[in-house]
Every structure is written in C-alpha cells, then in structure tokens.
Amino acid sequence: MQKNSKKKYAPGRDRSEVGQPEALRLGREGGSFLEELREATRTEFRHCLQCRSCSGGCPFVEAMDLGPSKVLRLLQLGLRDQALQNSTIWICVGCHTCDGNCPMAINIPAVMDFLRQKALQRGVPVPEPDILNFHREVLSSVAKYGRTHKLEIMLRYKVRTGTWFEDLDAGIRMLAKRKLDLLPSKIQDPEAMRRIFASTEVGP
Amino acid sequence: MTREPSYQELAFFPGCTLATSAKENYQSLVTFCEQVGYRLSELPDWNCCGSSSAHSIHGEAALQLPARNLALAPKRGTLLVACPSCYLRLRQTQTLLLRDPELSSRFQSTWGVSPPHELEILPFLSFLSSLDLHSFFSEAGKALHGLRCAPYYGCMLARPAAMPVSRPMGQVMEKVLSRLGADSCRWGHATKCCGTFLAAAKPDIVTPRINAMMDEAVRAGAECIVTACSMCHFSLELRATRTPRIPVFHFSELLSLAAAREPQNWFKRHLVDPVPLLRSKGLLS
Numbered sequence: 001m002q003k004n005s006k007k008k009y010a011p012g013r014d015r016s017e018v019g020q021p022e023a024l025r026l027g028r029e030g031g032s033f034l035e036e037l038r039e040a041t042r043t044e045f046r047h048c049l050q051c052r053s054c055s056g057g058c059p060f061v062e063a064m065d066l067g068p069s070k071v072l073r074l075l076q077l078g079l080r081d082q083a084l085q086n087s088t089i090w091i092c093v094g095c096h097t098c099d100g101n102c103p104m105a106i107n108i109p110a111v112m113d114f115l116r117q118k119a120l121q122r123g124v125p126v127p128e129p130d131i132l133n134f135h136r137e138v139l140s141s142v143a144k145y146g147r148t149h150k151l152e153i154m155l156r157y158k159v160r161t162g163t164w165f166e167d168l169d170a171g172i173r174m175l176a177k178r179k180l181d182l183l184p185s186k187i188q189d190p191e192a193m194r195r196i197f198a199s200t201e202v203g204p
Numbered sequence: 205m206t207r208e209p210s211y212q213e214l215a216f217f218p219g220c221t222l223a224t225s226a227k228e229n230y231q232s233l234v235t236f237c238e239q240v241g242y243r244l245s246e247l248p249d250w251n252c253c254g255s256s257s258a259h260s261i262h263g264e265a266a267l268q269l270p271a272r273n274l275a276l277a278p279k280r281g282t283l284l285v286a287c288p289s290c291y292l293r294l295r296q297t298q299t300l301l302l303r304d305p306e307l308s309s310r311f312q313s314t315w316g317v318s319p320p321h322e323l324e325i326l327p328f329l330s331f332l333s334s335l336d337l338h339s340f341f342s343e344a345g346k347a348l349h350g351l352r353c354a355p356y357y358g359c360m361l362a363r364p365a366a367m368p369v370s371r372p373m374g375q376v377m378e379k380v381l382s383r384l385g386a387d388s389c390r391w392g393h394a395t396k397c398c399g400t401f402l403a404a405a406k407p408d409i410v411t412p413r414i415n416a417m418m419d420e421a422v423r424a425g426a427e428c429i430v431t432a433c434s435m436c437h438f439s440l441e442l443r444a445t446r447t448p449r450i451p452v453f454h455f456s457e458l459l460s461l462a463a464a465r466e467p468q469n470w471f472k473r474h475l476v477d478p479v480p481l482l483r484s485k486g487l488l489s
C-alpha cells in the first residue's frame with residue numbers, strides 16, 4: 001500500500017505508520033467501501049495474517065458466529081455484505097483484548113465500530129437486535145438528560161425487547177439495594193446534547 | 205488520622221456509574237482522598253462520556269460527548285477520573301484532538317475554547333501509585349490483616365497498548381493491599397473483560413464468564429474480589445450465579461475502610477453482603 005501522506009493518530013501500533021510493503025489485494029468488490037474503512041479506522045486490515053490470535057483470546061468468541069479473525073478475512077476477500085451482517089460485530093464489546101494479541105497490531109475494535117455503524121446506515125438486518133436496542137436506549141437517555149438514567153434505560157429496554165419477565169430478579173435486587181435511582185441526574189445545559197445528537201446519522 | 209494542614213484541590217470526573225449505581229465507590233473515593241489530603245472538586249455540569257454505546261453505534265456522539273467534558277475541564281493540571289471506561293474515552297478524545305488539527309479547530313468552533321492539550325487525565329490507580337502514602341500506611345497499620353483478595357483491574361486500564369498512562373500503576377492494588385496486611389492471590393483473570401454492556405443486555409453470554417472468573421478466584425484462594433472499575437463491580441455482583449458468591453469490593457472501599465476502621469454505611473448497597481467476611485476476619489467489630 002501507499003504510505004499515508006497525512007500521518008494521523010493510529011490507535012494501535014499501526015504498522016502503516018512506519019511504512020510497509022504493499023499488502024496483498026485479494027478482493028475486487030467493494031473497493032471504495034474498503035478504502036473508507038481504512039481511512040476511518042486508521043488501521044490496515046489487509047495486514048492480517050489470519051493467525052487467529054484475536055479470536056483465540058476474545059472473551060466472547062463463543063457467543064459470536066464468526067469471531068474477529070473471520071471478519072477480517074471477509075474484508076480481505078472483499079465480501080462486504082457478509083462483513084456487515086453477522087453477530088460478531090454486535091457482540092464485540094471493544095475490550096481491546098484482540099488487538100493486544102495481534103502480531104500485526106491491527107486496531108480490530110475500530111474495524112468493528114466502523115462495520116456496525118455502516119450496517120446501521122445501510123439498513124442491514126441486525127442479528128442481535130437486543131444489543132442494538134440496548135445501545136439506543138442508553139443514547140436516548142444521554143440525549144435527553146446528558147447522563148444515563150439506568151432505571152429508565154432498563155425499563156424501556158424491557159419494553160422494546162418484550163422481555164418483561166426475564167431477568168426480573170436482577171432488577172429487583174438492584175432496586176432493593178437502591179442501585180437504580182428513581183429520578184434522572186440531568187445536566188444544566190441540555191442544548192449541548194441537542195447539538196451533539198442533531199448531526200445524527202445513526203440516531204438513538 | 206494525621207491530616208495535611210490544608211487540602212489540595214483536585215478536579216474530578218465521576219461519570220454516570222459512580223454518580224448512580226456505584227455511589228459507594230464515589231463516597232469511599234472521596235473519603236479516601238480527603239484522608240490523604242486531597243479534596244475532589246467535581247467537574248461542573250459534566251456529561252456522560254458515551255460509554256460503550258456511543259462508540260458502538262454513533263461515532264459523532266463518541267467524539268463529542270467526551271469533547272464537551274474536555275471543554276469544561278481545566279486547561280492544565282490534573283483531572284482525576286474514577287471510572288476506567290470514562291478515562292479511556294476522555295484520553296482517546298484528547299489524543300485525537302492533539303493529533304488532528306482539523307478536529308481540533310472543530311472543537312474550538314463548537315465549544316468556544318481550545319482543547320486542553322496540557323491537561324493530565326489520570327485514572328485513580330495511577331494517581332494512587334504516585335502518592336506518598338507513608339503516613340496513610342502508618343496510621344492504617346495492618347487494617348486488612350489476613351484478607352485474601354483477588355485484585356481485578358479489568359480490561360480498560362491496560363489497553364490499548366498504544367496509549368500508555370502518564371504515570372505507571374503497575375500492580376498498585378497488590379502493593380497497597382500487602383502493605384495493609386491483605387494477601388493478593390495470583391489468578392488468571394486480573395485484566396480480563398467483564399462484559400460491559402453485555403452484562404445488562406445479554407446476561408446469558410456474560411453469566412458463564414463471570415462464574416468462571418469467580419471460580420478461578422476461589423480456586424486461587426481468594427475470599428473476595430477487589431475491582432478497580434465500577435462497571436466490572438456491577439457485572440461481577442449482578443451476574444455471578446455460582447454458590448457461594450464471594451463479596452466484591454471497590455478498591456476504594458477497602459482503602460477508606462483501612463483508614464477509618466469503622467463500619468461503612470455503603471456496604472449496605474452490596475448485592476453480596478461483605479460484612480460477614482470482614483467480621484469473621486476481625487476487620488470489623
């Protein structure tokens with residue numbers, strides 16, 4: 001690949017910064033999408049060796065359909081649609097265990113963030129709707145109050161997902177210990193939140 | 205407790221979890237800091253840093269929510285951040301603003317101030333490891349004598365490797381606990397991820413992992429787990445289903461217990477009551 005002329009911040013010790021030979025191009029599909037991904041994540045998925053250290057260390061790989069290494073492989077093969085529609089990108093919590101293990105220092109969580117947001121923009125079906133609903137409830141609480149109101153988030157999440165009676169015990173235990181405040185804590189300047197969430201591409 | 209003649213003020217970012225479900229973490233942190241001579245002054249009108257949800261589905265909010273906090277923060281000096289997740293969001297945003305002039309000028313026009321490039325954003329454990337705790341230790345003595353702990357740092361303080369903290373915190377929990385007479389177990393999960401939002405959204409995924417962690421802690425001889433992150437604390441307390449469940453402490457609770465040596469009213473807020481353990485060890489009357 002070409003060395004980046006603009007040296008921007010690269011989370012992860014991204015080797016594209018220090019200059020490396022051109023990575024192998026396998027896929028022909030989705031060229032501009034993949035360019036955008038490299039630009040936005042400031043990391044080079046094409047350097048992936050498929051060593052699978054990332055998937056091996058991922059704490060939630062068992063709940064995922066693919067695991068991080070296979071998502072990287074799909075990108076290398078230019079299989080954009082499959083990279084956008086899988087449970088892996090939704091279950092990923094961004095814990096950075098994978099890129100800590102990656103011999104090529106690829107910022108995998110940034111790739112996951114990009115794919116998740118692209119999947120939403122393109123209206124790709126989400127295999128883990130509960131997780132998306134949870135994120136939406138958190139962000140709508142932040143948009144409204146500037147802070148998270150956990151009781152409301154949990155209640156609205158339950159309504160959205162129709163899981164009223166699942167996990168009831170956890171909620172009751174938290175209420176009994178006063179861990180869920182009844183009233184939200186709010187910021188003084190709600191206008192600031194309106195500004196942040198106005199420019200929304202993927203709204204809460 | 206001998207006190208400093210005067211307190212030093214320290215800007216402080218609590219974050220949503222400490223302000224709500226982990227108030228016991230907040231209170232014990234404030235208490236401990238006062239005991240070692242610091243008075244925390246909460247960042248005025250701080251907002252949520254975006255947590256996992258912003259970077260998951262809303263890139264703009266993931267940038268702007270921490271950015272507003274940075275705009276409210278002091279230009280230089282230190283900002284103490286209690287929650288490792290908030291710390292990571294704030295630090296990442298500060299780093300981005302420093303390296304990207306375009307973002308930096310957008311920041312300026314949105315918030316009317318320049319980004320606080322010289323502000324030192326510090327997680328609590330780094331702050332702690334840079335303090336001179338001499339008088340604290342001599343006052344506290346072996347206040348935690350015989351308590352066998354599994355120190356749990358979680359994933360946020362160690363990663364990503366590209367963003368090292370400004371003051372090293374290497375094994376600070378182990379060091380401080382041992383000075384206070386407690387034992388730290390070696391176990392394999394000290395920097396593993398607790399599941400964060402999955403603990404709320406997908407308990408079926410998180411519960412087996414949390415149980416496996418607690419099993420390992422018990423196997424290593426621990427009577428309790430000590431957390432550096434209130435989100436980890438939440439996941440462990442709420443999602444452990446093995447029997448028996450061992451108590452989970454916020455590290456700050458043990459610090460302020462060591463200094464005060466009296467029952468702390470925040471122990472009432474635990475889902476697994478830690479008082480019987482402390483009594484059986486003679487650490488509480």
Ligand code: SF4
Pocket residue numbers: 047048049050051052053054055068069072098101102103104105106108
């Ligand atoms: S650890 Fe890195 S190089 Fe190995 S499979 Fe994962 S992304 Fe590829």
Ligand code: SF4
Pocket residue numbers: 054057058059060061068091092093094095096097098099108109112
């Ligand atoms: S960041 Fe995501 S993919 Fe990487 S180890 Fe954590 S959960 Fe797995």
